Amino acid sequence: MEIIEQIPINFFTKLHSCYKLLFMDETNQLPSRYESSEHEQKIYKLWEEAKAFAPKPKQEGEKTFSVLMPPPNANGSLHVGHAVFVTLEDLMTRYHRMKGEAAVWFPGFDHAGFETQVVFEKVLQKQGKSRFEMERDEFYDATLAYTKDNSEFMLNQLKRLGASADWENLKFTLDEDVVDLVYQTFVQLYEDGLAYRAKRPVHWCVKHQTTLSDLEVKDHEQTDSLYYLKYGPMIVATTRPETIFADVAVAVHPEDERFQQYIGQEIEVDFGINKRMIKVVADEMVDREFGTGAVKITPNHDAADFEVAQRHNLPTDLIAINQYGKLTDLAGPLAGLKVDEARQKTIELLEEKGLVEKIDTNYHHSVKTCYKCDRVIEPRMLTQWFIAVNQDGKKTGKNWARDAIQAVADNKTQFVTPRFRKVFDHWMSIIRDWSISRQIVWGIRIPAWYCQCGGTTVKLPSKTKLTFLRHGQAEHNVKQIGNGDPTQSYPLTDQGKEEIKKALTEFKSDNRHFDLIIASEMERTQQSAQIIADGTEIKIDARLNDVKLGGLEGASIAEIHEATSYHEQSAQGSETFTEVTRRVEDLLRDLEANYQNKKEVLIVTSEIIFWALRQVLHPELEPHEMKHHIKNGESYTFSLGDITPCAKCGQMNVERDLDVFDTWFSSGQWPHIVPKTTNRADDFERFYPTSVMETGWDILFFWVARMMMMNIYLTDDVPFKHIYLHGMVRDKDRQKMSKSKGNVMDPLAVIDQYGTDALRLALVFNTSTGNDMSMSEEKVKGMRNFANKLWNVARFTLMNLEGNSFEAIGDSSSLSSLSRMKSDIEDPDKSSSSGRDSSTPLPAGESAQNENKNEHTERSFDSAQDESLKTPQPLNQADKVILDKLNHTIKETTRHFDEFRFHEAAQGLYQFLWSDLADTYLEAAKEPLNGTDDDAKVNTQQILLYVLTKTIKLLHPIMPFVTELIWQSLPSAAKDNKLLINASWPVND
C-alpha cells in the first residue's frame, strides 16, 4: 500500500462542533443507545431540503438508473408488503445514486378501480349507504375524496420508510395527463384493430355487478351433486339443472355410436314446466367418458356451450339467469329465485315428473369465484371491450403476446430469478383476450360512444368546457317584440348590462376564465360579450343568431307565439325550431372538432339557442319540453366531451359507454406514462427503459406481463431491463398475514418501536430472492440491536478521536476506564478466524489504488468536500486484518448489489460490522488507543475513522437513517459530501 500522510494534528480540533449537534444529548453526553424515533424524521427532512431525491442533471455519457414504484392502491394504509418494495427499491436507488449515476425512483399512486370501489363501498355500508342509491358523479366524487385523503396519508407513511423517491413528480393514475395518454392508447388500439367490442362469455360477479378478467377469478374446489336428467330419449349429466330453461341443444361426440341415430335430429324434451324441441348436435368438445356422453347446451350460462352454439349456429338469446343471479321468466314458476334455491326447486320439480335418473352427490369439481367476495361467478354473454392479445395490429402489425415473449427470449428483459421466466413464458403462451370493461364507476371511463345508427365512435374526448350565456336584457325585450334580424339595433338596457356584470362577478368568484368567447351577430350578444371579455378574443358566429322571423320580424311575442310553435311550423318565412337546432348542432360539431383543448369557451346567445341545445343534448325529450324559460344573464355549463358526434352518421345524440377500464389497463402503461409526464422534458429519453421492475410475484400476470405487452406495443422498446420479483411476507410461523388471522404487522408501529433501519434490514436479512420471507418482532428486534451496535462503534470511534488530545467530551470516567479493558489484540489467529471470509484473504501488499480518484470522476453533483480520507497504513496484524476485511467487504457488497443479492450484502455487512469490526478490531484497538505510543494511537484512530466511514457508506442503502446520522457527526475532513445520501460509493483497493 502506498505511504500515506498522517492526519494533521489540527484535524481533530475540527471535531467537536461537527457531531455535537446531532450526536449528543442535552446533558452533553453521547447517548449510549441509538434512539431511532428521535432522529429519523429530522434526517429525512435533511434529504428533502437538499432535494436529494431528484436525479442529477443530464450529462454527456451519463449512466442512468431508474425504478418505477409499483403505485400503491390509494385506498388503505401501508402494510408490510409496501415496506418490502420500499426497502428493495430504495436501497437500489440509493446504491446507484452513491455510485454517481443519475438515479431516479418514480413514485405514484393507483386509483385501483375495482379494489378501491370495493373498499369504499364497505365504508359506505358502514354509513348505511350503497353506491346503487347514489348518482354516478356523486359516488365518483366521494371515492375521489376518499382516495385523495388516503394517498396523502400513505405518502407520509412511505416517507417514514425512508423512501428516497422523486416526490416532486408524484403521479396519480387519474391525473389529467395520465388519463390523456391512456385514452390515446385506447384510440390507437382501436384504430389498429386490437381493441374490439364484442359479445363474449365473461365472468360476472353477482355481488359487485361487474365483469372480471380471467385473472380476477379464482378456482375453488368443492363437492357438489352431479344430476343425471332424463332428456327426451337421452340422459344428460349436469351440475346446473337450473339453467335447463335456457337450453338450446344437446351435444354428443360425433363418433359416439350410442347417439348416431339422434345427431341432426330434434328431440322433444320435458323441462318440467314445459316441453320444447331440442336439437342434437355433434361436437368434438364432448368427452364420451364423462357422465352419459351427452351435454346439454346453454350458451348464455357457460363459456364452452357458447362456443358450441356458435359452431352450430344455435340461438344464443335464451337467458335463464339475470344479472342479479336470479331466474328469469323463462323458468316459469321458478322465476325470481336465486340460483342455489332454484337448483333445489328445479330438481324437486323434475323429480315429481320422474325426470331425474340419478344424483351423484359426491362430485368433485372446481368453480370460479370472485377473488374479492368468493361468490360463485355467473358466466354471462355480454357486449364488452376486449384487447386482442394474440392478433397482429392491422396497421402496426404488432402482436402483444408474441412481441413480449420475443423480447424476453432476446434477453432484452431479464428475470433476476429465472424460474419466473418459465412462469411468464407459460402464461404468455396460453393468454386469452383481455376483457377490459368494468361496470363500475371508479376509474377511467372508456372513450367510446354509440349511436342509434349502430355506429361506434372511439376518440379522445374533447376537454373543452362550454358555457352558454343568455344576453342581458335588450330594448326589444322591454318592448316584448321579436327580433331575429341582426341588422336591427336593439342595444342592451342598463338593466341588461347589470345582469351581465352580475354574471361576470359570478364567473370570477368561481375562478373561471374564458379562453374564447363566441357571440352571435345580434347586437345584444356582442355587447354582452364585450362586458365579459376583458381582452379575451370574441368570435362572431351566425349560427348562434336568434330565430329568423321573416315576415314576423318586429311583431309582438304574443303574435309570434300564435303564428308558430317554433317547431315544424313556419309562418311568413320564419325559421323552424328544427332548423335552429340543426345550426346549433352544426356549431357544436365544429367546436368539437376544432376546439379540443380550448379549456373554457363562452357562448353568448339567445334563449332559443338554449332550447335548441337542450334538444341536441336530450333528443329523447318531446318538443314541448324544450321551452324552459332562460332569464337574461343566465348560463349553463357542460363538457364538450359529452357530445362527441357519431363517426358513422354525424349525429350528436350518441351515448358514451358507461363502463370504465380495468384498472390494470392504465397502470399497465405506467412505465412510459410516468417519464413522459414529469416536470423534466427529457425523462423519457433518459430513463426509459427503466432499469428494474421490482414488485411482488403475485402481480406478475396482473401487472408485469401487461406492462411488457403494452409498453413494447407503444414504445417499441421493453419497459424495463430487469424484473426482480420478491416474495410475500409471512409471519414467524410461515402463515400468510391476514387481518382475519390477526397476524398482520403494521410497519409504522414497528418503525415507532424499533426504527426504520431495523425494519428494512429485517426485510432483507436471511431472505432470498423471490421466496416468501418470514417476519417477526424478534427478528426486527435483532436488527435494531445491530443498528445500536453500529451506533456504538461510531460512538467509540468518535469518543476516542476526541479523547486523544483535545477537548474532552462525553463521560470522561467511562473513557478512562477503557484502559482497564482486557483484550486479546496480540492474537492474530483469533481475529482472522472470526471472519466468514477468512479463507480467502486478499493478497497482501496488493498495491492500493487511491479511491479518491474514482470519487472525483463519479461525484454527486452537490458534493461539498474534496478531501476524504486516504487509505491508512496498517501498523500491526489487527490493522492489516481489518483493512483486508474492509476491502473484501467493499468488493463483495458491491458485487452483491450489482447482482441483486441484497440479502448477501446485508449478511456480509452484518458479519463485518459486528464480528470483525466491533468484536475483534475495536477490542484490539483499545491497547494502542490507551497506550503511550502516540504514532500507534493516531494510526489506530485513523484506521477506525477510515473503516467507520466506509462501513456506513456500505450500509447506507439498507439502513439510511442511522448511517446518515453518524455521517453528520463525522469530522468534515472524512467526508466527500455533506450528505451521505450523495456521498460516493466506496471502491475496493
Add this chain to the structure above:
RNA sequence: GCGCGUGUAGCUCAGUGGUUAGAGCACUACAUUGACAUUGUAGGGGUCCCUGGUUCGAUUCCAGGUACGCGCACCA
C-alpha cells in the same frame, strides 16, 4: 392432468461440487457498568427429505420417489 417451487439446527431461513455446513431468534454456562446488557466470552444442537446416478469428492449437479406450498388447465 401440466408446470413451478420448497424440504438444511428447537423455530424462521441463508449458503455451498472441496477443511469442521452457517445466520437470526431460542437454549446452556460464565462474565459484569468497560463503546454497546439493545453486551461480551465459551458452548450444546444437523442422516443438509429418501433412493439411485455423475464425480477423486454430492447437502450442492442429474434422474426417480416423497411431503408440503403455489400457478395453469380441465371442470357437462
